[in-house]
Amino acid sequence: QKEVEQDPGPLSVPEGAIVSLNCTYSNSAFQYFMWYRQYSRKGPELLMYTYSSGNKEDGRFTAQVDKSSKYISLFIRDSQPSDSATYLCAMSPTSGTYKYIFGTGTRLKVLA
């Protein structure tokens, strides 16, 4: 079993829809949770990060962490065709390590 599981998709939604992307993990030591966005043929770029449990909002994006369920989510409101990309979750046990464990990514297509 992988430490971090992520549905590969693809997930196709109409423009304007609310998108929910999720990851589950098995290591209860993870404290730092990140979402990266990767456009086709590009490197990943950091979208959001959260520490421990709770929600964090940034514009149309909301990151949510439920440590009791070992489950993290990224919500995209009013999705746009420009949001079409692969979304990778990543996590790390402490701030002292830079060894992130990445999910395999969920491919999202927002249809105009």
Next chain:
Amino acid sequence: DAGVIQSPRHEVTEMGQEVTLRCKPISGHDYLFWYRQTMMRGLELLIYFNNNVPIDDSGMPEDRFSAKMPNASFSTLKIQPSEPRDSAVYFCASSLGTGLGYEQYFGPGTRLTVT
């Protein structure tokens, strides 16, 4: 800022040949990471450096892989001899190790095909 620079962007080589991938991190960043991305295994950390010193190379798959960072502005990942199963996209990333140090800036990647 030019961002992380990687070269070449594409590499096609025959099995058994030596492959060298190059990376120039963002100026001032003190951490450098080498990743490999495949459809099956996703993004895997191979090795990372802090102030040019290798900190963790536990992700390097086997002795055929080696990485160096001779100075703060240059790193190489070498595969010798290459095998078809090494075909993947290799990313270099850098970060500034202050605070959480959570944001890693990725380069555009090198797409390696070994035939």
